[in-house]
Amino acid sequence: MKNYDISGDADSCSLNAAVFTSQNEIFTGNSRGMIKLWDLRSISEKPILSTSLSEDSEVGVTSMDRHPFQGHIVAVGGYDGMLTVYDMRKAQTPVTVMEASDNCLNDLRFHPERADHLFTASESGSVWHWLDKMDDKKLNPSIRHLFGEITQMYLEVRNNSSTQFSETECSTLLLKIDSALHYVWEQLHTGQWKDVDPEWRKLYSYVSLFKALLCLELGKDEGSDLVNAIAACDMGLIMGEPILDGLLSNIADSLNEKLWILSETKRTIQENQNEQEDNNGCYPQMNKDNFVETIHVPSIETFLLDIMNKKPVVITGAMDFWPAMSESRWSVNYLRKVAGYRTVPIEIGSKYTDDAWSQSLTTVNQFIDNYILTSNATAGYLAQYQLFQQIPQLKKDILVPDYCYLGTCDDIQVNAWFGPRGTISPLHYDPDHNFLSQVVGSKYIRLYSEEVTSSLYPHEQDLLFNTSQVDVEHPDIEHFPLFLSAPYLETILESGSMLYLPPRVWHYVRSLSTSFSDCLRVERQWYGIPNSGPFRLARLGQIRE
Numbered sequence: 001m002k003n004y005d006i007s008g009d010a011d012s013c014s015l016n017a018a019v020f021t022s023q024n025e026i027f028t029g030n031s032r033g034m035i036k037l038w039d040l041r042s043i044s045e046k047p048i049l050s051t052s053l054s055e056d057s058e059v060g061v062t063s064m065d066r067h068p069f070q071g072h073i074v075a076v077g078g079y080d081g082m083l084t085v086y087d088m089r090k091a092q093t094p095v096t097v098m099e100a101s102d103n104c105l106n107d108l109r110f111h112p113e114r115a116d117h118l119f120t121a122s123e124s125g126s127v128w129h130w131l132d133k134m135d136d137k138k139l140n141p142s143i144r145h146l147f148g149e150i151t152q153m154y155l156e157v158r159n160n161s162s163t164q165f166s167e168t169e170c171s172t173l174l175l176k177i178d179s180a181l182h183y184v185w186e187q188l189h190t191g192q193w194k195d196v197d198p199e200w201r202k203l204y205s206y207v208s209l210f211k212a213l214l215c216l217e218l219g220k221d222e223g224s225d226l227v228n229a230i231a232a233c234d235m236g237l238i239m240g241e242p243i244l245d246g247l248l249s250n251i252a253d254s255l256n257e258k259l260w261i262l263s264e265t266k267r268t269i270q271e272n273q274n275e276q277e278d279n280n281g282c283y284p285q286m287n288k289d290n291f292v293e294t295i296h297v298p299s300i301e302t303f304l305l306d307i308m309n310k311k312p313v314v315i316t317g318a319m320d321f322w323p324a325m326s327e328s329r330w331s332v333n334y335l336r337k338v339a340g341y342r343t344v345p346i347e348i349g350s351k352y353t354d355d356a357w358s359q360s361l362t363t364v365n366q367f368i369d370n371y372i373l374t375s376n377a378t379a380g381y382l383a384q385y386q387l388f389q390q391i392p393q394l395k396k397d398i399l400v401p402d403y404c405y406l407g408t409c410d411d412i413q414v415n416a417w418f419g420p421r422g423t424i425s426p427l428h429y430d431p432d433h434n435f436l437s438q439v440v441g442s443k444y445i446r447l448y449s450e451e452v453t454s455s456l457y458p459h460e461q462d463l464l465f466n467t468s469q470v471d472v473e474h475p476d477i478e479h480f481p482l483f484l485s486a487p488y489l490e491t492i493l494e495s496g497s498m499l500y501l502p503p504r505v506w507h508y509v510r511s512l513s514t515s516f517s518d519c520l521r522v523e524r525q526w527y528g529i530p531n532s533g534p535f536r537l538a539r540l541g542q543i544r545e
Helices: 143-159 165-186 198-219 224-239 246-264 268-273 300-307 332-339 364-372 449-453
Strands: 004-006 013-020 025-030 035-041 049-051 059-064 074-079 084-089 097-098 105-110 117-122 127-131 295-298 313-316 344-350 358-363 380-385 413-419 424-428 433-440 443-448 489-493 495-500 504-510 513-524 543-545
Touching: 013 074, 025 059, 059 105, 074 105, 084 105, 143 165, 165 198, 165 224, 198 224, 198 246, 224 246, 224 344, 246 332, 332 364, 344 364, 358 364, 364 380, 364 413, 380 443, 449 504, 489 495
Parallel strands: 013 059, 295 313
Antiparallel strands: 004 543, 013 025, 025 035, 035 049, 059 074, 074 084, 084 097, 105 117, 117 127, 313 495, 344 358, 344 380, 380 413, 413 513, 424 504, 433 495, 433 513, 443 489, 443 504
């Protein structure tokens, strides 16, 4: 075993606590209350971030712990008994500061599975359990009052369920619920989505739950009320935060199953015939010298040493055991049965760079009827959406490849792509590792190296900086003369195949048929070996053997 001495610019006083926030970053706290974030990959002896636990005095840090699922969230305890929570993405300003004890906090820990539970141990011998919940001070007094009224009125509905609840009272309660949802909706759409306080999203979920339960209470088995209830659940799932161990999702699953049973007798097998498509003429001419390399189920060692971070490859055989790949799964009827009445966001337009591109909310049944089984001049696309988080039953049909677990990232994002022939993802790159897994149909994909970025003419706008201005299959050579000289690889990704894309590889995708794909995304900074190649010693201040 080797020892390493951390000195130099790291800290000139006692280093009391340290915790990894990612595979290559460590957060430290010292006896003077200085908190610093270090990048182990950097050759610099300076921290990439530095702040103080207290602005008024040098209050020493005693303990630290990292959120088990969100590595950028770190809780810090101090000698003065204060508990401070930081978001490393904006660490200069704490997320939470509160007095946890009158005495020194000796230790603190997040619950390993339920991270909204935090435990602190103080010098006085006491252990406290902290539960993350809505801070009333964040709410406008009027919305607090309205939420209280909704709660009280709903309880009256429940308590009076044995007697007839008047239609007027029901209408009044629904109006109050809709008013609360509208108010919170406005808060969710103020500023950028990433900056929205999660508590507003959580409140939206709770109010949506009240609406769903009220619809069920009043409608019993009426179809229209069931539809309203499942729509309320889905809006809470799309716009809100997970609450009560997935209660909204569980209710929506049960309602979808019931609505499917009620409508099953109305369906005919005619729709199965409409799934057949004429693909003649939509396949591009391809040069075999440009084909992406195909490998049949590479071993973990082969993937780690020869593929990862180095080159894109098509992997065959890795999806053979997915339930989604069986003949009875992921047909139109299966998707109707599992998710037909669920509300999802879709994109309208063949590609997101079009001026006429827009977004809309629709049910899966409506999406299938209007865009999959019907020829529509305007394309509809369920694109880059975390469908499996909203509908866990579909998530059971896919298996995360072992390659995704080579790093320490627990948060593997799985997005769904479902649409008709002709939908396009313009030429762009992503910062993370991607595994594009083709379940249904086929796609034409063209790839360009990061090295030829200047020949791909990225947009100058901030929002589209990672997207090319070039229409790949119909380039305007007068405006983009260097594009034709850029070397590329290409492939047709068939059902059952998976395309691995290293970070920052430019890719263009066009559906050749009705297509359902899953994209498993693993954050770049968490993943396996550093991009520079072989393992190397990281420097933290001065590290000496």
